[in-house]
Amino acid sequence: EVQLVESGGGLVKPGGSLRLSCAASEFTFSTYFMTWVRQAPGRGLEWVSTISSSGTYRYYADSLKGRFTVSRDNTKNSLFLQMNSLRAEDTAIYYCARDIYTYNDALGAFDIWGQGTTVTVSS
Amino acid sequence: DIQMTQSPSSLSTSIGDRVTITCRASQSINYDLNWYQQKPGKAPKLLIHTASRLQSGVPSRFSGSGSGTDFTLTISSLQTEDFATYYCQQSYTYPYTFGQGTKLEIK
Numbered sequence: 001e002v003q004l005v006e007s008g009g010g011l012v013k014p015g016g017s018l019r020l021s022c023a024a025s026e027f028t029f030s031t032y033f034m035t036w037v038r039q040a041p042g043r044g045l046e047w048v049s050t051i052s053s054s055g056t057y058r059y060y061a062d063s064l065k066g067r068f069t070v071s072r073d074n075t076k077n078s079l080f081l082q083m084n085s086l087r088a089e090d091t092a093i094y095y096c097a098r099d100i101y102t103y104n105d106a107l108g109a110f111d112i113w114g115q116g117t118t119v120t121v122s123s
Numbered sequence: 124d125i126q127m128t129q130s131p132s133s134l135s136t137s138i139g140d141r142v143t144i145t146c147r148a149s150q151s152i153n154y155d156l157n158w159y160q161q162k163p164g165k166a167p168k169l170l171i172h173t174a175s176r177l178q179s180g181v182p183s184r185f186s187g188s189g190s191g192t193d194f195t196l197t198i199s200s201l202q203t204e205d206f207a208t209y210y211c212q213q214s215y216t217y218p219y220t221f222g223q224g225t226k227l228e229i230k
Contacts, residue, residue: 035219037167045159045167045210047219059217062124095166100178108214109157111178113166 002026002112004096009117016086016121022079022096022114030054030074031102035110036081038092038119048094049081053103086121093118125149125213129222135230142198144225146211151191155215158187158196161224162207170209171196201227 008020022034036048049070050059058070069082079096094117097110126149136142146156154174159167169178171187174194184199198205206229211222 044224045161045212045221047212047221050217050219061218100169100172107157107172108155108219109169109172109212110159110167111169113168115166 004098004112004114006094006096006114006117009094009119011120011122012086013123014087014121017082017084018086018119020081020083020094020096020117020119022081024077024079024098027098027112028102029072029077033099033106033108034072034079035097035099036070036079037095037097037110037113038090039095039116040089040092043092046092050108051079053106083119086119088121091119091121124218125152125216125220127211127213127220127222129209129211129225131225132223133226133228135228136201137230138201138203140201142201142205142227144196144209144211146189146194146196146222148192148194148213148215152213152215154190155213156187156189156194157212157214158185159210159212160205160207161210167210 003025005023035050051070055072067085071080096114098112099106100109100111128147130145156174158171161167175187186197208224208226
């Protein structure tokens with residue numbers, strides 16, 4: 001079964017760091033753009049970051065102001081999100097998601113999602 | 124950034140109703156508009172991409188239309204399992220942006 005499984009969430013103090021992981025299975029991970037989307041409690045969806053299939057191109061939400069870094073390891077079918085200088089407003093469920101098409105045909109539409117990992121920033 | 128505005132924010136509806144949700148972009152996004160359904164405690168599910176293309180496995184009662192700045196999601200005959208929150212999302216340019224969501228509730 002095509003699957004994405006996030007991990008690495010937890011409780012962290014303001015100013016702290018956290019690294020999220022997303023493990024992909026049953027599809028050719030290296031051919032897909034991958035994306036992180038978050039959802040604060042009781043709020044809507046917010047796009048966070050997208051990385052190209054090779055990892056060459058990376059895109060971020062303006063609100064992150066350089067605090068987050070997306071990366072991937074295609075040899076391990078894994079996606080990562082390094083989050084630094086965390087703030088209370090970063091508290092959310094973080095989802096990883098796969099683009100519907102591969103390589104340069106990537107649409108920016110997300111057909112496979114993980115179950116999410118919860119990040120709570122609180123003192 | 125492109126702002127996506129959905130209306131209504133919530134809607135009380137009944138089984139069998141025809142439902143239309145509107146999404147407006149702050150600038151033209153051609154056909155680069157996607158729709159998702161999200162149920163409580165679950166990840167979003169892609170319903171429609173490229174404004175009107177039904178994702179594989181999604182029931183045909185769902186349809187999408189529009190281009191440029193104005194888009195609609197229509198559910199032709201609401202079923203019990205359709206009570207959820209719906210989001211539009213533009214993929215025309217980074218940063219990608221979502222609408223604020225439309226919650227369908229049982230009347």
